[in-house]
Amino acid sequence: MIDALAQAGWDFLNIESEIALTNQIIRDAGFLWSFLLTTLMVIGSFSLEVVFRGVLHNTLKQKFRNQIYVILLVALVYSVLMVVLYPNPTFFLFNFLGFVILGIIYEITDGNIYSTIIASIAYTILSMILVFI
16 A cells, blocks of 8 residues: 555655665564564554553543544544654554544444454554565
């Protein structure tokens, strides 16, 4: 998807080359370091879902009855925080869309946080597998 955006002229801050460099560093790191990185990312996914879905989403759900507003607001808060850490419009877009999808999963499963934790962990593991393909 990033390649398609780059070909369309949406390659903000030369993100395609940054991702290629990051992927190469991960590939060169060896199995143990890649496994450790994946494990830390899984723990991060778990804690991220507990904070944003378990706390923020449920708190906003009590204040706003409209589920769409809650999903969009939580996705926006998360995406803005990620932009502070890594200022790139493409990452903002992907984080926002990913968090909207996780919010929809959360609402479809009637507030089952385990479904979003599993989806987030599956996404993390899949992204690491794609680095090595």
